[in-house]
Amino acid sequence: MNRKCISFLQLAGFFLLILLSSSSKPFSKSRPVAGKPNILFIFTDDQRYNTIAALGNPEVITPNLDALVGKGTTFTQAYNMGAWHGAICVASRAMLLTGLSVWQAKKQETNYTPLIQANGFWPQQLKQAGYETYMSGKWHVETDVNKLFDHVSHLRPYGMANQTSAGYNRPLSPSDTTWQPWKEEYGGFWTGGKHWSEVLADDAVGYIQEASQKEMPFFMYLAFNAPHDPRQAPKRWVDKYPVEKIKLPASYLDEYPFKDAMGCGKDLRDEQLAPFPRTPYAVKKHIQEYYASISYMDEQVGRILSALEKSGKLENTYIIFTADHGLSVGHHGLMGKQSMFDHSVRPPLVIAGPGIPKGEKRDQLVYFQDVAATTYELAGIKKPAHVFFNSLLPFIKSKNKVGYYASIYGCYTDQQRMVRTAQYKLIVYPKASKILLFDVKKDPEEMHDLSGQTAYKSVLRDLKEKLVSQQKQMQDELDLTPYLKEI
Numbered sequence: 047m048n049r050k051c052i053s054f055l056q057l058a059g060f061f062l063l064i065l066l067s068s069s070s071k072p073f074s075k076s077r078p079v080a081g082k083p084n085i086l087f088i089f090t091d092d093q094r095y096n097t098i099a100a101l102g103n104p105e106v107i108t109p110n111l112d113a114l115v116g117k118g119t120t121f122t123q124a125y126n127m128g129a130w131h132g133a134i135c136v137a138s139r140a141m142l143l144t145g146l147s148v149w150q151a152k153k154q155e156t157n158y159t160p161l162i163q164a165n166g167f168w169p170q171q172l173k174q175a176g177y178e179t180y181m182s183g184k185w186h187v188e189t190d191v192n193k194l195f196d197h198v199s200h201l202r203p204y205g206m207a208n209q210t211s212a213g214y215n216r217p218l219s220p221s222d223t224t225w226q227p228w229k230e231e232y233g234g235f236w237t238g239g240k241h242w243s244e245v246l247a248d249d250a251v252g253y254i255q256e257a258s259q260k261e262m263p264f265f266m267y268l269a270f271n272a273p274h275d276p277r278q279a280p281k282r283w284v285d286k287y288p289v290e291k292i293k294l295p296a297s298y299l300d301e302y303p304f305k306d307a308m309g310c311g312k313d314l315r316d317e318q319l320a321p322f323p324r325t326p327y328a329v330k331k332h333i334q335e336y337y338a339s340i341s342y343m344d345e346q347v348g349r350i351l352s353a354l355e356k357s358g359k360l361e362n363t364y365i366i367f368t369a370d371h372g373l374s375v376g377h378h379g380l381m382g383k384q385s386m387f388d389h390s391v392r393p394p395l396v397i398a399g400p401g402i403p404k405g406e407k408r409d410q411l412v413y414f415q416d417v418a419a420t421t422y423e424l425a426g427i428k429k430p431a432h433v434f435f436n437s438l439l440p441f442i443k444s445k446n447k448v449g450y451y452a453s454i455y456g457c458y459t460d461q462q463r464m465v466r467t468a469q470y471k472l473i474v475y476p477k478a479s480k481i482l483l484f485d486v487k488k489d490p491e492e493m494h495d496l497s498g499q500t501a502y503k504s505v506l507r508d509l510k511e512k513l514v515s516q517q518k519q520m521q522d523e524l525d526l527t528p529y530l531k532e533i
Contacts, residue, residue, distance in 0.1 A: 082176060082263040083400065084363035085421050086354065088347060089267070090340075091135060091184060091274040092383060093369035095124070095392040097340050105293060107286060107341045110348035111396075114367055118398025119406045119442050124414040125391050125466070126371040127520075128457035132314055134383045135274075138370040139187050142415045143168050143194075145433030148457060149521050158189040166432060168418045169194045172265045175427050178257070182249040183242075183269030195267070199249040202242065202271060209275045210234055214318050217331050220289075227278040227335050234276035241279070243272050243339075247346035251353040258357035265421070268350070273339035273373075275319060283338040283345075292330040292337075295389075296491045299379030300324050307478030309384055309461040316382025329376030336375050364399030364424055368414045378492075386456045386464035386473045387492050397442065408441050410449035411468060453509075455516040460524050465513040472497075472509035476529050483509070506533045 096103045100112035101120065127148045129137035140151040144161060145168065154161060165171060169179040173196065182199040185191050191198050210232045212225040230236040235243070250268050257264045272279075300323040305311050312322055320328045347367075354360050372390045374380035383390040395414050398404075416435045422428070423437040436450045456464030463474040471492065473482040483497040483506060496502045510533045513526070 081261075081362065082425050084257075084263050084359055085172070085177070085265045085424065086350075086363055086365045087265070087267050087417070087421075088350070088365070088367045089183070089269045090343060090367075090369040090393075091269070091271055092371065092373040093273055093340065093393055094372035094375075094389055095122070095394050097273075097337070098394055101394060106337045108344040110344045110351060111367065111394075114347075114351070114365065114396055114398055116405050118365070118396050119403050119408060121395040121397075121408050121410070121412050121414075121438065121441075123409055123411050123454075123468075124368065124393060124395035124416075125412070125454045125456065126393065127413055127415070127455060128391075128464075129384075130459060132309070132316070132382075132384055133186070134458075135184075135186050135370045136188070138415075139185075141413075141435075142370075142418060143187060145415070145418055145430065145435055147434040147520050149523075150434070155188050161432075162189065162193055166430060167194050168421075169265060169267065171422065171427055171430065172425060175425050176263065177265045177425070178260070178262045179265045179267070180253050180257075181267040181269070182253075183246045183267075184271050185269070197253070199253070200242075200245055202269075209319060213276050215321050216319075217328055218321055220327065226281075227276070227284050227338060228281040232276070235271055235278050241342065243270055243343045243346045246270055247349045250350045254350070254353045254357050254359070258359060263425075264359075270343050270346075272343040273336050275316075277332070277335035277339040279335070279338040279342040283342045284334065286341065287334040287337050289327070289330050289334050292333050294326055294329060295375075295377040297377045297387075297389075297493050298324075298326070298329060302379035304475050304478050304480060305379065307461065307475050307480070309459055310380055310382065314382060314384060316384065317380065319381050320376075324376065324379050332375050332381070336373070362400065364397065364402070364421070366395075366397050366417050366420070368395040368417060369393035370414075384458055384462075386458065386462050386471075388471075388486070388490070391456055391464075397438065402442060406445065408438075408445055409468075410441050410447070411451045411454050411466070412438060412441070412449065413451070413454070453512045453516065455513075455520055457520075457522065457524075463513060463517075463522075463524065463526060465509050465516060467509070467512070470505055470509060472506065472513060474513070474526060474529055476524070476526065479529055481506075481529065481533070503533075 097106050098108045098111045099106055100115040126138045130152045173179050179195045180197045181195040184202040235241050310317055371383045372392050373383050374389055377389045393414050416438050419429050419435045420438045423439050440447050454466040465472050469487045471484045471486050481497050482495045484492045510530050
């Protein structure tokens, strides 16, 4: 093929890109007609929905995330659908990246090859639409990340930096100071004198500087390990959270009565981090380290957003911030994220960018995995047929628009099921033959079980019908009939 032919094809491709971009329905009037918006996705691990000061927690220091909340729209009722084993983040990320609902994602996990060949993963779809794709940080998905992204830096695979042996079953008392979050000799997220949060920010800043010299739109997938355990941070951040000033959760318990039946007993790794039974001091110490890790991560997010602003790309970039799920850290006597309580299944979710309302909140029930479908609409991509989740842009445009999901479905192995509406939540523990009912509007900490009260029989029947219907939709094969027959 001669040079004239190549030039002609390049020119034709350029005009085709213009045609496709202009024919799609752009969300923002400020978006350049001939270009697609950049997408910066910032993802944390184990971060609960209320761990940003601007979202109602003055105890935690998060100035950069506070600023992002002020510049964007926050979805206050975002959920992770669940998981098929104790590593909740595996299922969470599989759903995010494939678009499949929980049990379909479990089936697909045994062989991702057909989906990869069909370009069915989130970054593949964006790459096909003309994006340069970049990833750094935690992966935790059972497939080769290099097949999905153009560029991968400092991959953090499954199994690295779990809590060190000295970090389990601690602290027993104020004198138990063997393990400290700033001690680099214990390893964990400290590597070569740097914390992984800082390394991730270094990677992101470097790529943004490179991308500033290119016309091609970018999709950045930045996956922090923070604030997952080991919850490490420099001493200067830990010192900002004196243990004596940490508040215990309102739902604090020494021991959760159904922990074994729900799969959160002494055999579960996450629950071994603190002593059984729990003590107020141990929980406060873990919260201290949790908040310090979040604040240090927030500092790194500030570096990333500053680099984006300096690059000249900010005005045409959508920024999405969320986490794979929440974390108990002492709520209900639990430490991990393997429960159906809101503190475990709800992450923060903030979207900012051209045309996004600033400082606003949306209360529709959504799944955080909806963010991938949202980027498809932003990029002018038709949502693939296999994608279960939906774009959030209609709700951003209209706060009164009815949500896609009348209720949220939740699951954990064969040991827990949940259905949640805007006002009520039903939790089922099949192995304990136990159901719980909470009015989450009146009782957001989920401390008062209403399941035994006659006045709520009709509510229970309605939630039972919703849960059974959701199970069919999700192809959930767990038979709950024996446990719901008395409702």
